Amino acid sequence: MQGLIQAMNTLTRAAGQIQGLRVQWCEPESNPILTTDTDTGKPEAWCYMRLEHIEA
Structure with a gap:
């Protein structure tokens, strides 16, 4: 979880x-x-991020 937050x-x-x-x-x-x-049965962490960008 700490890695995801970083x-x-x-x-x-x-x-x-x-x-x-x-x-x-x-x-x-x-x-x-x-x-x-x-x-795999391993713990994982995730979240959604919003990225607003300008099209070229």
């Missing part, structure tokens, strides 16, 4: 620096959700 914060902070995209804003759309992968 990834969310990094993406939110650095979205404007993604090459090939002109990002206007990026923000989490949901809280992180902790689940178990059905194939």
Whole structure:
């Protein structure tokens, strides 16, 4: 879960620096959700992020 939260914060902070995209804003759309992968049985975490960008 901590890795997901760090990834969310990094993406939110650095979205404007993604090459090939002109990002206007990026923000989490949901809280992180902790689940178990059905194939491997390992824990995983995920969330939805909203990324608004300008088309070229």
